[in-house]
Amino acid sequence: MSDLSDLIVIGPGSLYTSILPNLLVPDIHSAIRSSRALKIYVANVATQTGETEGFSCEDHVRVLIEHIGDNFANL
Numbered sequence: 001m002s003d004l005s006d007l008i009v010i011g012p013g014s015l016y017t018s019i020l021p022n023l024l025v026p027d028i029h030s031a032i033r034s035s036r037a038l039k040i041y042v043a044n045v046a047t048q049t050g051e052t053e054g055f056s057c058e059d060h061v062r063v064l065i066e067h068i069g070d071n072f073a074n075l
Helices: 015-023 026-034 057-068
Strands: 007-010 038-041
Touching: 015 026, 015 057, 038 057
Parallel strands: 007 038
Antiparallel strands: none
16 A cells, blocks of 8 residues: 555544544554554543543553554654
8 A cells, every 4th residue: 555645643532432443443553553654643622521531641642552552653
């Protein structure tokens, strides 16, 4: 597959019900990971009760790393 992307923007969206489920799909995960494009994660500006209540941006990134690994290339 040819990589023509300069930028991949992930988010905003519900971390646990919108973002992570998509990133856990093997083909999506592999395509994003193998791309040389700059990856940017856009966290929600508001927290969600019972889901990300009290989360900082650092907490969002920590959860992403816990689920998809720390070698996700610039995410």
